[in-house]
Amino acid sequence: MKTQTHNQGELKELHVNIESQVVESLETMVRQSKMSIDEIVVVALKRYIASHAELLGKAPKFD
Secondary structure, eight states: OTTSOOSOSSOOOOOOOOOHHHHHHHHHHHHHHOOOHHHHHHHHHHHHHHHTGGGGTOSOOOO
């Protein structure tokens, strides 16, 4: 994960409201990892997307 680059190419801003405890955890992770909050969030979202491909209509269908 540390050797990968994220947020390359065209970027788009996203505003979200999330629980304060989640924000506090992210801020702690930023301090501990020396990664930016943007990097941590994009890694988390990419992992979520990869795990939930069915939400994008990309998962294999078992009949």
